[in-house]
Amino acid sequence: MKNVTGLTCVICDKTYPADFAGYVCTDHGNEGILDVSYDYDAIAAEWTKEDLAANRDRTMWRYKPVMPVAPDAEVPQLTVGGTPMYDAAPLANDLGIAKVWVKDEGRQPTASLKDRASAMAVVKAREVGAEVVTTASTGNAAAALSGISASIGQKNVIFVPKSAPEAKIAQLLAYGSTVALVNGNYGDAFELCMLAAAEYGWYNRNTGYNPFMTEGKKTAGWEILEDLDWNIPDAIFVSVGDGSIIGGVHKAMKDAVALGWIEKSPRIYGIQAAGSDYMVQAFESGEDILTKAPIAADTVADSISADLPRDRIKAMRAVTETGGAYVRVSDDEILTALPLMARGSGVFAEPAGATAYAGLIKAVAEGLVTSSDEVVVLSTGSGLKDVASAMKAVTAAGTTPMVVDPNLEALKQALVKGTKQ
C-alpha cells in the first residue's frame, strides 16, 4: 500500500506505520483513534478524474487509490457502494431551497451504509489472516458484517443490544453469525465485544476504534462528489450516532481537496436525536469532548442511540472545519420527516436515515440553510429495517388505509368517504 504514509493519532498527531499491528494510539488508548494518512502527491500523479470516469467498476472499490488496500486486493463480491442519489424536486419545493438530493444507502446489500465499512473490515481482516471478525453494533454494522462475512465464508461474532429492531436481528440469524444479544444498551455491547476481542484475538471491526472504518464509509462522500461532477453542493446532512459516518464524509472531502479535485468542502451538518444529543450539547457549550461525561441515550432512531459517540473527535471536526453545525431534532420530528421524505423523494428510510431530513427541515427553519442552497441528504438506512417505527410514523401523520370488501361498490363508497375526510 504505497499510497498510505501512516496512521496518525487524532489527539497527539503521533504517526504509526501503515502496517501497525494495533488499532489505537499507544499513548492515548481507546480515545486515540488513528486516521489514515495518504501520499496525495503520489496519488495525484497516477490517478486522474478521467481515470476514475473510465473505470467500469461501480462499487466502492473504484476509489481504491485513496483507500488503505492494495490495488490488487481481493474484495468481497457483494455489490457495496454505487448507491443512487436522487434530485428530489418536491422536497426542495416544500423547503423553498434550490436543490435537495437524497442519497439512498438503503440500496446497499444489507440495506444500510454500514456495508461500506464492513466490506473494508473483512478485507483488512484477511490481510492479517484473522480467523474471526467481531463487532458490536446497534444493529446495522452488525448486519453488514454478518452479510458480507457470509458472502466470503468469514467466521464472525456479533454483539447487539437485545432491544435491536427485529429485522436487524433476523438478518444476523439468517446470515448465520454467532450472535450475542446483550442484556444492556449499545455501550454495554461495545464493552463486552472489546473484552472478547482482546481475550480471543478476534479481528475488531468496532466503530470509533478500527481506523479503517472511516476509509470505507468515506466512499459515500466520494460518490456524492463524483455524481455531481465535482461541483460541490453547499451542504451535506448526516445523522450522527458514533460519528463515524460524518467523519468519513469529511475525510472524502479532505481527500478531494488534497488531490486538487475540489476547492473546498461543503458545509457538513450533523443531526442528532434530542434523546441522544451528546455532540449537539458539546457543540453548543464548547465542552471538551475528551472529558465530557457520557449521556443516557434514548431515541426512536436506534441506529444513532449512543451514550458516548466513539468517533467524536473526527465527528466534531467534520462540522467545525467546514462551517457546518450540529442540530438537534425530537423523535416526533424524526417520525414526521420519515413519510415526508418518502413522499417527496421515493426514498423510504429507517428513523436514523430520516433524521438527516428532519435536520434539514429544522436548519431551514433556523436560517442555517437558505433559499439558494443546494443540499445533499444522506439517507443512511432502509425503512424496512424498522417497520414498527414506520407504522408509528404514518399513524402519527394520520395516514390510514381503506379497508374494503372485495367489490367495486364497496371501493366506491370507501373512496367517497376518503375524499370527504
Ligand SMILES: *Cc1c(COP(=O)(O)O)cnc(C)c1O
Ligand atoms: C450507524 C448509522 C448511523 C450513524 O452512524 P455513526 O457513524 O454511528 O454516526 C446513522 N444511520 C444509520 C441507518 C446507521 O446505521
Ligand SMILES: [Zn+2]
Ligand atoms: Zn496519541
